[in-house]
Structures are given as C-alpha cells and as structure tokens.
Amino acid sequence: MGMFTVREPRxxxxxxxYVDERKEKLAKIEExxxxxxxxxxxxxxxxxxxxxxxxEATTHLKRRKENGGPRITFPVALVLITxxxxxxxxxxxxxxxxx
Numbered sequence: 580m581g582m583f584t585v586r587e588p589r590x591x592x593x594x595x596x597y598v599d600e601r602k603e604k605l606a607k608i609e610e611x612x613x614x615x616x617x618x619x620x621x622x623x624x625x626x627x628x629x630x631x632x633x634x635e636a637t638t639h640l641k642r643r644k645e646n647g648g649p650r651i652t653f654p655v656a657l658v659l660i661t662x663x664x665x666x667x668x669x670x671x672x673x674x675x676x677x678x
Contacts, residue, residue, distance in 0.1 A: 613619045634640045
C-alpha cells in the first residue's frame, strides 16, 4: 500500500533559545493574582487578549488550527473532478452523456 500513501514532510518547528515560557506563564498568573487582590490597578480591555481563546477551548478547532485548516479529501476531490469532466463533456458535445 506504499503506492497510495503520501508522506508529508517534517514540519518546521522553531524553538526560541532565550525565552522561558514557564517563567512568562508564572508572571501572568502572579500579575492576575495581584490585580484580584487590589495591589495593581485594573487592566484596560484589549481585544488582542481574547483572540484565539475560543479555538483553544475546543478540541476539534484546536486540531484544525494545528493541522493548517480544512483540506479537500481524496473522495471529495474525485467527485469534483468527475463532475467537472462531465460538465466539460456536456459543454463540448452539446448533449448529456447520462441520458
């Protein structure tokens, strides 16, 4: 079955050298706790803060985002090619091949 499987190339994954994600996450948690206790003033609303939160909350949208979005599957592409070929045949011959 190796003839019908298409191997995808390895995805590029850039890892930052000088960034500590754990430290940034802890700093955000600490800042949020200080704001709730009243030690820091309230943060003003920024629409960029909520961007992508809905996608992170659902597993199927998270998977779609990681995979690069919706793709046309082989059966759908096969049906589309068949329909377009039939339409082209109909337009060139002036009659339908189905009847």
